[in-house]
Amino acid sequence: MLAGCIERVREKGPMIHNITNYVTANDVANVLLACGCRPVMSDEPEDAAEMTALCSGLNINLGTLNKRTIEGMLAAGRKSRELGHILVLDPVGAGASRFRTETARMLLRELSFDAVRGNISEIKTLVLGNGTTKGVDADQADAVTEEDLDGRIGFVKEAAGEMDCILIVTGALDLVADRKRCYVIRNGRPEMGQVTGTGCQLSGLTAAFLAANPEEKLEAAAAAVCSMGLAGEIAYRNLRKEEGNASYRNRIIDAIYHMDAETLEKGARYELC
Amino acid sequence: MLAGCIERVREKGPMIHNITNYVTANDVANVLLACGCRPVMSDEPEDAAEMTALCSGLNINLGTLNKRTIEGMLAAGRKSRELGHILVLDPVGAGASRFRTETARMLLRELSFDAVRGNISEIKTLVLGNGTTKGVDADQADAVTEEDLDGRIGFVKEAAGEMDCILIVTGALDLVADRKRCYVIRNGRPEMGQVTGTGCQLSGLTAAFLAANPEEKLEAAAAAVCSMGLAGEIAYRNLRKEEGNASYRNRIIDAIYHMDAETLEKGARYELC
Amino acid sequence: MLAGCIERVREKGPMIHNITNYVTANDVANVLLACGCRPVMSDEPEDAAEMTALCSGLNINLGTLNKRTIEGMLAAGRKSRELGHILVLDPVGAGASRFRTETARMLLRELSFDAVRGNISEIKTLVLGNGTTKGVDADQADAVTEEDLDGRIGFVKEAAGEMDCILIVTGALDLVADRKRCYVIRNGRPEMGQVTGTGCQLSGLTAAFLAANPEEKLEAAAAAVCSMGLAGEIAYRNLRKEEGNASYRNRIIDAIYHMDAETLEKGARYELC
Numbered sequence: 001m002l003a004g005c006i007e008r009v010r011e012k013g014p015m016i017h018n019i020t021n022y023v024t025a026n027d028v029a030n031v032l033l034a035c036g037c038r039p040v041m042s043d044e045p046e047d048a049a050e051m052t053a054l055c056s057g058l059n060i061n062l063g064t065l066n067k068r069t070i071e072g073m074l075a076a077g078r079k080s081r082e083l084g085h086i087l088v089l090d091p092v093g094a095g096a097s098r099f100r101t102e103t104a105r106m107l108l109r110e111l112s113f114d115a116v117r118g119n120i121s122e123i124k125t126l127v128l129g130n131g132t133t134k135g136v137d138a139d140q141a142d143a144v145t146e147e148d149l150d151g152r153i154g155f156v157k158e159a160a161g162e163m164d165c166i167l168i169v170t171g172a173l174d175l176v177a178d179r180k181r182c183y184v185i186r187n188g189r190p191e192m193g194q195v196t197g198t199g200c201q202l203s204g205l206t207a208a209f210l211a212a213n214p215e216e217k218l219e220a221a222a223a224a225v226c227s228m229g230l231a232g233e234i235a236y237r238n239l240r241k242e243e244g245n246a247s248y249r250n251r252i253i254d255a256i257y258h259m260d261a262e263t264l265e266k267g268a269r270y271e272l273c
Numbered sequence: 274m275l276a277g278c279i280e281r282v283r284e285k286g287p288m289i290h291n292i293t294n295y296v297t298a299n300d301v302a303n304v305l306l307a308c309g310c311r312p313v314m315s316d317e318p319e320d321a322a323e324m325t326a327l328c329s330g331l332n333i334n335l336g337t338l339n340k341r342t343i344e345g346m347l348a349a350g351r352k353s354r355e356l357g358h359i360l361v362l363d364p365v366g367a368g369a370s371r372f373r374t375e376t377a378r379m380l381l382r383e384l385s386f387d388a389v390r391g392n393i394s395e396i397k398t399l400v401l402g403n404g405t406t407k408g409v410d411a412d413q414a415d416a417v418t419e420e421d422l423d424g425r426i427g428f429v430k431e432a433a434g435e436m437d438c439i440l441i442v443t444g445a446l447d448l449v450a451d452r453k454r455c456y457v458i459r460n461g462r463p464e465m466g467q468v469t470g471t472g473c474q475l476s477g478l479t480a481a482f483l484a485a486n487p488e489e490k491l492e493a494a495a496a497a498v499c500s501m502g503l504a505g506e507i508a509y510r511n512l513r514k515e516e517g518n519a520s521y522r523n524r525i526i527d528a529i530y531h532m533d534a535e536t537l538e539k540g541a542r543y544e545l546c
Numbered sequence: 547m548l549a550g551c552i553e554r555v556r557e558k559g560p561m562i563h564n565i566t567n568y569v570t571a572n573d574v575a576n577v578l579l580a581c582g583c584r585p586v587m588s589d590e591p592e593d594a595a596e597m598t599a600l601c602s603g604l605n606i607n608l609g610t611l612n613k614r615t616i617e618g619m620l621a622a623g624r625k626s627r628e629l630g631h632i633l634v635l636d637p638v639g640a641g642a643s644r645f646r647t648e649t650a651r652m653l654l655r656e657l658s659f660d661a662v663r664g665n666i667s668e669i670k671t672l673v674l675g676n677g678t679t680k681g682v683d684a685d686q687a688d689a690v691t692e693e694d695l696d697g698r699i700g701f702v703k704e705a706a707g708e709m710d711c712i713l714i715v716t717g718a719l720d721l722v723a724d725r726k727r728c729y730v731i732r733n734g735r736p737e738m739g740q741v742t743g744t745g746c747q748l749s750g751l752t753a754a755f756l757a758a759n760p761e762e763k764l765e766a767a768a769a770a771v772c773s774m775g776l777a778g779e780i781a782y783r784n785l786r787k788e789e790g791n792a793s794y795r796n797r798i799i800d801a802i803y804h805m806d807a808e809t810l811e812k813g814a815r816y817e818l819c
Contacts, residue, residue, distance in 0.1 A: 015408050022295035022568035023575055023587050025337075029296055029469035034518050039469065040408040041296050042366075044339040050370035054408050064571075066590040066614070068339070093588075097596035135561050135586040135600050194803075196575035196585065238515050242784050244803025245580050246796035250519035257467075257517025288681050295568035298610075302569055302742035307791050312742065313681040314569050315639075317612040323643035327681050341612070511788050523792035530740075530790025 002268050003261035005213050005223035010036040014211040017055040018204055019043045019073050021063030024197025031201040034257040037208045043069040048076035057086035057211035059204050062093060062100055070103060077111040086210040089116045090203035095125030095133030114210055115221055117168035117203045120144055127159040144173045153182045153273050166221050168206065170199060176222045183222040186269040187229025189236050194245040202228045226268035231255035275541050276534035278486050278496035283309040287484040290328040291477055292316045292346050294336030297470025304474040307530040310481045316342040321349035330359035330484035332477050335366060335373055343376060350384040359483040362389045363476035368398030368406030387483055388494055390441035390476045393417055400432040417446045426455045426546050439494050443472060449495045456495040459542040460502025462509045467518040475501045499541035504528035548814050549807035551759050551769035556582040560757040561601040564750055565589045565619050567609030570743025574750040580803040583754045589615040594622035603632035603757035605750050608639060608646055616649060623657040632756040635662045636749035641671030641679030660756055661767055663714035663749045666690055673705040690719045699728045699819050712767050716745060722768045729768040732815040733775025735782050740791040748774045772814035777801035
């Protein structure tokens with residue numbers, strides 16, 4: 001099932017518009033190219049809506065957020081909704097500052113997203129108003145662990161229902177949920193947190209997977225998360241002993257480049273709860 | 274002849290000012306360093322003209338275009354003309370949105386460029402007003418192929434004459450033309466399109482090659498295009514089986530780093546029409 | 547002694563806020579992650595002070611300087627001072643343009659920095675008003691060499707006294723000085739200058755090392771400089787013959803990833819003058 005999702009990504013090669021931060025924009029572009037998609041980046045309010053119209057998905061990311069690009073996000077987001085495109089939010093740093101929290105909330109009010117991807121603290125901030133995001137990382141106290149898994153699954157399903165979108169909460173365990181179903185995903189490596197932008201890349205991939213699989217968005221989101229995590233595992237095995245996080249960064253994108261339906265089917269570790 | 278061009282790039286090591294997008298700025302800087310040049314990046318209107326004055330070439334790229342940096346492009350571009358420096362335009366996305374098309378046209382009106390590098394759809398947009406650029410990629414219907422080669426060579430020469438500059442149209446085949454002569458270049462690999470920014474890098478290299486070879490700009494532009502394409506071929510041969518587009522990105526710049534006159538002379542595949 | 551400094555960086559893993567350029571932001575983030583720290587990037591005036599408050603160090607870098615982010619630098623810098631955090635300045639291009647020189651001077655007037663890192667021309671510009679920075683590189687005429695070493699050590703100590711901060715002057719030889727003492731450091735490779743952003747990375751590391759070692763800032767700064775230079779040496783040894791500056795970029799960060807107290811202790815080459 002997940003296999004079919006990645007096959008359709010490669011068949012259709014959707015064009016994805018990213019309004020994203022300047023720290024990891026290059027990686028987001030290359031990971032989209034790695035799975036056969038075509039990335040476009042434009043954040044100027046006068047340009048963003050028109051560029052979005054050429055694409056089939058829009059990925060909005062709040063890293064290095066500034067006032068000018070918020071206008072671009074709104075303009076492109078509205079055009080994207082009007083055209084029935086896929087719309088994904090990555091609320092980087094929501095819960096860490098008032099500006100980021102309020103911008104994320106405003107975007108959620110003004111636009112209805114197909115999917116929101118963040119760490120648990122960012123998501124708690126948006127749903128409960130009490131996340132305590134540490135810069136751009138989750139608060140350790142919030143971490144999803146095996147012990148409190150049932151409670152967290154319940155929370156994420158409920159939150160997805162309230163926000164009326166797919167919620168993707170990434171961490172040691174990844175949860176991908178809508179109102180009724182939740183994928184618990186155990187792919188990935190802790191070392192992925194030592195590479196800047198693996199979360200941003202996943203948000204870009206999520207937009208691509210949903211755009212290529214609009215009939216089964218939850219499965220598509222789970223396939224994106226499994227693909228990224230599995231790429232992290234494969235890349236880790238490919239690391240030579242002298243290599244560190246900079247080489248790991250490249251090898252993760254390389255692993256997405258080689259990811260096919262069979263590899264994903266065999267390597268994906270998930271359960272549907 | 275091309276060999277002499279790259280030798281002079283390494284001998285002179287020109288300083289090149291780039292007003293370029295935040296997706297691929299790092300790659301543009303590193304590819305310029307790879308061939309012995311010194312990159313400078315500055316897009317603030319108050320700063321750009323003064324920084325340009327220290328350089329011998331200016332590379333203007335419309336990726337992630339925004340209103341603030343357009344002022345920087347104009348200020349630096351005018352200073353560059355005043356000082357007789359090399360001036361190159363990469364009209365990323367012209368034909369995809371009104372904002373990009375109009376900005377590219379305005380820059381062409383206000384500044385006279387030594388060279389313009391783009392895909393065929395971008396160039397058709399600027400010359401004929403009817404390009405149908407797909408985001409930042411050429412429309413397949415526009416692609417330069419062996420069948421319509423003579424017609425395309427004629428079109429590009431004529432366009433170069435009208436625009437009074439060197440036109441570099443990159444794709445499966447690359448055309449480098451002025452009013453009278455056209456290099457048809459067959460270096461490169463299709464996989465280069467799976468790395469974000471290879472076009473941006475080539476535009477930076479073009480500025481460097483022209484700045485180091487002001488007496489023979491057409492040859493210098495052809496040498497830049499052959500160097501980039503040949504680097505793509507060498508890098509592809511150096512790829513290990515588990516490597517993908519992220520490693521390819523690095524290996525292309527590495528191949529420019531090692532590119533010398535002899536390698537270029539032997540590997541360049543072109544004809545002058 | 548330097549060994550203890552890097553151990554504390556890894557133990558404490560300080561969060562470092564970077565207001566930096568879009569050319570090398572990804573590298574700065576990854577090099578901070580490589581030594582166990584957590585990078586945050588935010589340059590929006592409304593957001594920067596609040597993000598800084600979560601961190602223990604702030605690294606201000608003038609590459610791709612623009613008017614909007616200057617406000618962010620001031621807001622974050624003042625908050626950083628108020629909270630007693632570590633504050634580092636990298637005056638990229640001071641001496642190359644009026645805008646950069648004046649902005650660097652204004653920041654030095656408005657904020658008191660713990661450390662300033664630059665090339666010799668940038669530092670001469672700030673202290674003497676007569677540096678002749680070539681774009682973002684030092685003027686060769688200014689270079690620190692073995693011949694004029696005593697004079698330069700005297701100049702840098704005096705300048706550190708006047709500016710009341712630690713001065714880090716990098717080049718063929720690196721000098722790390724306060725009013726009374728100066729480390730002369732002989733780590734590093736000339737090829738590091740062929741990778742964009744190694745200076746920016748060092749400024750980020752400096753903020754991290756000082757934040758983790760607030761009781762011995764001069765030693766911490768020297769440890770950061772030795773670590774970066776030694777990483778350049780190790781990375782150079784790890785390069786394969788077909789690799790160039792793009793691979794070198796990755797291998798330098800990889801070497802920081804593996805840098806431990808023992809490696810640093812054995813490899814650091816410095817004298818205290």
